[in-house]
Structure formats: structure tokens, C-alpha cells
Amino acid sequence: MRWNMRYFKWISSLLNGIRHMFLLGVVLLIIESLSLLFAIGLQKQLIDEVLFKENYTNFHIIVISMAFLYLIHSLLFTFGPLACHHVVAHIRFTLSKHLMLYLHKIPKDKLQKERSATFVHYFTQDIRMISRLTGEEIPNLLKEIVISLFLIFIVGYANIILLISILLFSLLNIVIGRYFAPKLKKMAKNVEKTKSELLIHSEESISSTREVIAFNRHQWELENFNRIYNRYFTAAMAEGQLVNKQMLSSEPIRWGANLSILGIGGFLVLQGQLSVGLFIVVYQYTSRLLTSFQTIFNSIMLISSRMSNVDRIREVLEGEKWNEGDKSLQSSITNIKFDHVNFKYDDNASPILRDINIELPIGKKIAFVGLSGGGKSTIVQLLARLHEPTEGNILVNNIPLNNIKRKNWMSKIAVVFQDPYLFPDTIRNNLLFGVEHISDEYLDKICKTVSIYDYIKSLKKGYDTIIGERGITLSGGQRQRIALARALLRNPEILILDEATSALDVKNEHLIQINIDKLRKDKTTIIIAHRLSTIKNADVIYLIKKGEAIEVEKPKNSEQWEFIYENIQ
Ligand SMILES: Nc1ncnc2c1ncn2[C@@H]1O[C@H](COP(=O)(O)OP(=O)(O)OP(=O)(O)O)[C@@H](O)[C@H]1O
Numbered sequence: 001m002r003w004n005m006r007y008f009k010w011i012s013s014l015l016n017g018i019r020h021m022f023l024l025g026v027v028l029l030i031i032e033s034l035s036l037l038f039a040i041g042l043q044k045q046l047i048d049e050v051l052f053k054e055n056y057t058n059f060h061i062i063v064i065s066m067a068f069l070y071l072i073h074s075l076l077f078t079f080g081p082l083a084c085h086h087v088v089a090h091i092r093f094t095l096s097k098h099l100m101l102y103l104h105k106i107p108k109d110k111l112q113k114e115r116s117a118t119f120v121h122y123f124t125q126d127i128r129m130i131s132r133l134t135g136e137e138i139p140n141l142l143k144e145i146v147i148s149l150f151l152i153f154i155v156g157y158a159n160i161i162l163l164i165s166i167l168l169f170s171l172l173n174i175v176i177g178r179y180f181a182p183k184l185k186k187m188a189k190n191v192e193k194t195k196s197e198l199l200i201h202s203e204e205s206i207s208s209t210r211e212v213i214a215f216n217r218h219q220w221e222l223e224n225f226n227r228i229y230n231r232y233f234t235a236a237m238a239e240g241q242l243v244n245k246q247m248l249s250s251e252p253i254r255w256g257a258n259l260s261i262l263g264i265g266g267f268l269v270l271q272g273q274l275s276v277g278l279f280i281v282v283y284q285y286t287s288r289l290l291t292s293f294q295t296i297f298n299s300i301m302l303i304s305s306r307m308s309n310v311d312r313i314r315e316v317l318e319g320e321k322w323n324e325g326d327k328s329l330q331s332s333i334t335n336i337k338f339d340h341v342n343f344k345y346d347d348n349a350s351p352i353l354r355d356i357n358i359e360l361p362i363g364k365k366i367a368f369v370g371l372s373g374g375g376k377s378t379i380v381q382l383l384a385r386l387h388e389p390t391e392g393n394i395l396v397n398n399i400p401l402n403n404i405k406r407k408n409w410m411s412k413i414a415v416v417f418q419d420p421y422l423f424p425d426t427i428r429n430n431l432l433f434g435v436e437h438i439s440d441e442y443l444d445k446i447c448k449t450v451s452i453y454d455y456i457k458s459l460k461k462g463y464d465t466i467i468g469e470r471g472i473t474l475s476g477g478q479r480q481r482i483a484l485a486r487a488l489l490r491n492p493e494i495l496i497l498d499e500a501t502s503a504l505d506v507k508n509e510h511l512i513q514i515n516i517d518k519l520r521k522d523k524t525t526i527i528i529a530h531r532l533s534t535i536k537n538a539d540v541i542y543l544i545k546k547g548e549a550i551e552v553e554k555p556k557n558s559e560q561w562e563f564i565y566e567n568i569q
Contacts, residue, residue, distance in 0.1 A: 018090045025083035029143040032076035039069035047277030088135030105321040129309040141299040148292040169257035170293040180246040187239040194232035336360040340392035354547040367538035374544040376528045414492035416500035420483030428463035449515040452481040476503035
């Protein structure tokens with residue numbers, strides 16, 4: 001079993017801030033069960049002292065006490081689990097928050113290697129299981145341990161032979177449980193795995209609906225789904241069959257235990273060693289003790305299997321995070337230099353950028369041009385710190401970029417990607433993207449700059465129009481313009497446009513470019529484009545060819561432009 005202190009330390013750390021509620025939950029669960037046991041215990045008084053002795057003076061006290069204990073039991077039956085639910089909800093929220101924060105700190109190459117549905121699975125399955133483990137399953141185990149100790153004491157006190165026989169039956173039950181446990185664990189793991197495959201597939205099917213329709217691949221998609229669903233169904237059925245077999249083996253033991261208690265207890269009553277009232281109570285207690293042992297065993301098995309969920313989430317949360325940097329960049333950016341920068345996406349892959357040695361002129365419009373796959377986007381991703389150079393450094397004001405506080409650096413730059421992500425929210429929220437204190441006038445001005453103002457105003461709800469997921473209700477060009485406006489609103493020191501206007505027609509692109517140039521006069525703007533028209537008014541042009549950067553002199557005539565044209569188309 002994979003129990004060790006590290007797991008419990010980690011689980012215990014989840015209870016920070018909610019430990020009192022957890023303890024309250026455990027205590028309430030214990031009181032709830034004990035109150036029922038005490039009510040059962042009073043049956044001895046009722047039978048032996050009242051009914052057999054025909055002494056009715058204490059009858060009403062016993063009945064009232066029983067009613068009181070049942071009332072406590074009924075009340076705590078709801079309040080105990082309520083406290084536990086509170087703990088479950090708190091842990092679910094805290095873990096989801098940590099995972100969400102982690103997603104923003106995970107190195108991008110690591111994130112890209114994972115299917116996004118895997119992260120959805122972390123949120124929906126693993127976190128749910130861990131919160132239930134901590135808030136429900138562990139408190140219930142603690143409760144059962146206390147209850148079984150109490151019952152062992154009472155049954156042992158009534159008669160040691162009864163206790164020994166019930167312990168023997170429980171032992172037998174546990175032996176059977178141990179026989180089935182590894183098989184059940186293996187099957188449960190398989191069910192979990194196939195279920196998660198099914199969830200991931202469903203999630204990805206939803207995302208690929210458009211392609212499936214467009215390529216008329218319904219049948220193929222259905223077959224894929226059937227295949228994955230059948231794997232899950234077979235695993236779940238096999239697990240169900242095994243659970244049935246286990247129940248079939250343990251049921252006779254339960255009946256055997258009940259019969260032996262009846263036999264031994266009855267004999268002790270006839271011998272006068274046990275009163276009828278105590279026998280009736282002990283009979284019920286032994287039955288409960290048997291259940292208690294079974295529950296403890298099952299809980300331990302369950303908790304042990306939950307450790308795989310704990311492992312997965314710990315691996316993620318305690319995994320590699322990207323370098324945050326600790327140096328502040330107080331002043332404005334005066335200098336950006338690529339100093340022998342090499343970059344590989346993977347240790348074993350061939351280099352994408354080779355010995356890049358360039359100095360970006362600040363306050364100018366810089367263009368990166370080159371054939372597809374040359375490494376242009378990779379360069380700007382290094383600037384946006386989505387990746388780190390494998391060798392060499394990017395120096396900003398002579399400080400290695402990796403050492404600058406990420407938050408500090410990101411407040412100075414803004415990037416617009418070719419395929420920007422828009423949220424299923426209002427246009428206003430997509431534009432502001434959490435930036436506050438932007439006046440309506442400034443918002444209008446920026447929207448006019450990127451020629452989206454008239455379109456927004458033509459909408460019935462204007463800025464408050466909700467756009468569909470990923471901006472599905474907008475055209476590609478409108479999406480790009482909103483993304484451009486979002487970046488311009490931040491008025492960054494460095495603006496990076498990675499094919500950010502590629503979906504616009506040449507006329508509109510030209511118009512927007514003139515506006516942006518005016519707005520960003522004396523500010524640094526880096527553009528990546530394949531169209532000659534996009535880079536024509538750049539101050540400096542770098543040709544990125546097979547991972548190498550060469551500064552090309554600004555063409556002075558159409559022949560020289562022809563050379564650039566050949567290298568970008
Ligand atoms: N996340 C990634 N993991 C592995 N390789 C990648 C990744 N992103 C890009 N590449 C590879 O790096 C190389 C350069 O890609 P990059 O996107 O920088 O080129 P580009 O010049 O911007 O191309 P384009 O003009 O087509 O956008 C390509 O060979 C590409 O396959």
C-alpha cells in the first residue's frame with residue numbers, strides 16, 4: 001500500500017484554514033453514531049429493568065432518553081455531513097485555484113505537450129476525488145475507528161467469547177477482502193483510465209465539431225466514440241462482476257457471524273451468564289461491529305486507491321514552474337539585445353534559432369520577415385518569455401531578460417498573435433481584458449484606430465454584445481482587430497504583432513497600419529508579416545532564414561524590394 005507520511009502531510013496541508021470545520025465534522029459524525037448506539041444500549045434497561053422486573057417507575061425516563069438520543073442522531077445525521085461538505089467545497093475551491101494559478105506558471109512547452117482535456121480531467125476528476133477523500137472519506141474512517149473501539153469495549157465487557165468470535169469472523173472477512181482488493185484496485189484503475197479517455201474524447205469531440213461536419217466525418221467520429229465507450233463499458237462491467245463476487249463471498253460470513261452470535265448469546269442467556277436485554281443489545285452491537293470492520297477495511301482500500309489522484313495533482317502542482325525573475329526594471333526600455341541566442345523546443349530536437357546576435361532599435365518599427373518555419377514567431381515568443389533561450393541571453397537594458405520579474409516585463413509589452421483567443425464575453429471585457437480605468441473616450445479612440453468602432457456601434461448592444469466562444473460570431477478580421485485594440489489599449493513600450501493583420505484585406509490593413517504608426521510614434525513595434533505591404537514602412541528589417549537573423553538594408557528601389565519579396569512568400 002502506498003501510505004506514507006508525505007501523503008498525509010500534503011493532505012493535512014489542504015486543511016489549512018478549515019481544520020476547525022474538519023474536526024467539527026469528525027466530532028459530529030462520531031456523536032451521531034454514538035447517540036444511536038446509546039439509544040440501542042437503553043434497550044437493555046428497558047427489557048431487563050422495566051419489562052422483566054415490571055418496574056415501570058423509570059419507563060418514561062428511558063423512553064424520553066431514547067427519544068432524545070434519536071433526535072440528536074437525526075439532527076446530526078444532517079449537520080455532520082454538512083460540516084464535511086463544507087470542507088469538501090473548501091478544498092475543491094483551494095485546489096482548483098492553485099491549479100489555475102499553476103497553469104499560468106507552467107512552462108509553455110510542457111503545457112503544449114499535454115492535451116488540454118487532461119487538465120480538464122484534473123479539475124473535474126482528481127480534485128473532486130481528493131476533496132472527497134479529505135472531507136468525507138477520512139472523517140468517516142476516523143468515525144468508524146472510534147465506533148469500533150467503543151463497540152469492542154462494550155462487547156468484550158459483555159462477554160469475551162462473543163468478542164473473540166466476532167473478531168474471528170471479521171478476520172475471515174478481511175482475508176477475503178485482501179484477496180479481492182488488489183484485483184478490485186486494478187479494475188478500478190482501468191475503469192478510471194477508460195473513463196478519463198472517454199471524457200477527454202468527448203471534450204475534444206465538442207471542440208472539433210466544425211471540422212467533423214465540414215469533412216463529413218460523422219461516421220468515423222461515431223466509430224471512434226463507440227470504440228472508446230466500449231472500452232469503458234467492458235472495464236466497468238468487469239469491475240461490477242468482481243464486486244458481485246466479493247459480495248457473494250462476504251455475505252455468508254455475515255450470516256455465519258449473526259448465527260454464531262445468536263447461538264453463543266442464546267446459550268449464555270440460558271446459562272444465566274447474560275441477561276436477555278444485554279443479549280439483544282450485544283447482538284445489534286456485534287452486527288454493527290462487523291459492519292464497522294468492513295467499512296474500515298474498505299475505507300483503507302479506497303483511501304489507498306485515491307493516492308493515485310493525489311499523486312497526479314501533486315505532480316502537477318509541485319512540478320516545474322517557469323522562472324519568475326527577481327530584478328525590477330524600473331526605468332523605460334532603452335536597449336534590447338539578442339546575445340548569441342540559440343533555441344530548441346526539445347532537448348533532442350534540432351535547433352530552431354541559431355546564434356541570433358541582433359540589437360533591436362528602441363522607438364522604431366522593426367520587421368521580422370522570412371519564409372514559413374524560419375523561426376520568426378519563436379523569436380517573439382522568447383521576447384514574450386513564453387520560452388527561454390537554450391543558450392545565450394536576451395539582454396534588456398543589459399539585464400538578462402530571464403532575471404527580470406515576469407510581471408514587470410509583461411507590463412511593458414503586449415503581443416497580438418495571428419489567431420488571438422477571445423473569451424465568450426462582451427466585446428468590452430474582451431477589449432479591456434481586466435485593465436481598469438480606461439475611459440470610454442480612449443476606448444472609442446483605439447477602436448477607431450483599428451477600424452472596428454463603426455462595427456461595434458452598429459451592434460444593438462454595442463460594446464456589451466456577447467461574442468461566442470473564441471469569438472465565433474466575428475469574422476477572422478474582426479477578431480484580429482479586437483485583439484489589436486486590446487493590445488493598443490495597454491499602450492505598451494513594446495508592441496509585438498505576429499501576423500496580427502493577416503486576415504484583413506490589403507486596403508483595411510494599410511489604413512490600420514497608418515493609424516497604428518501615428519499612435520505608436522517613437523515607440524517600439526515589432527511586426528512579423530508575409531505581405532510586403534505590411535512591412536514597407538518598417539525602419540529596420542531582419543530576415544529570419546533557417547533560424548538565423550540577418551539585418552537587411554531598407555530597400556531603396558523595387559529591385560531591392562523584390563529580393564525581400566522572394567524571401568517572404
Ligand atoms: N511548440 C513547438 N514545439 C516544437 N516545435 C515548434 C513549436 N512551435 C514551432 N515549432 C517549430 O519551430 C520552427 C519555427 O517555427 P516558427 O513558428 O517560429 O516559424 P515562423 O517563421 O514564425 O513560421 P510562419 O511564418 O509559418 O508563422 C518550425 O519548424 C516549427 O515546426
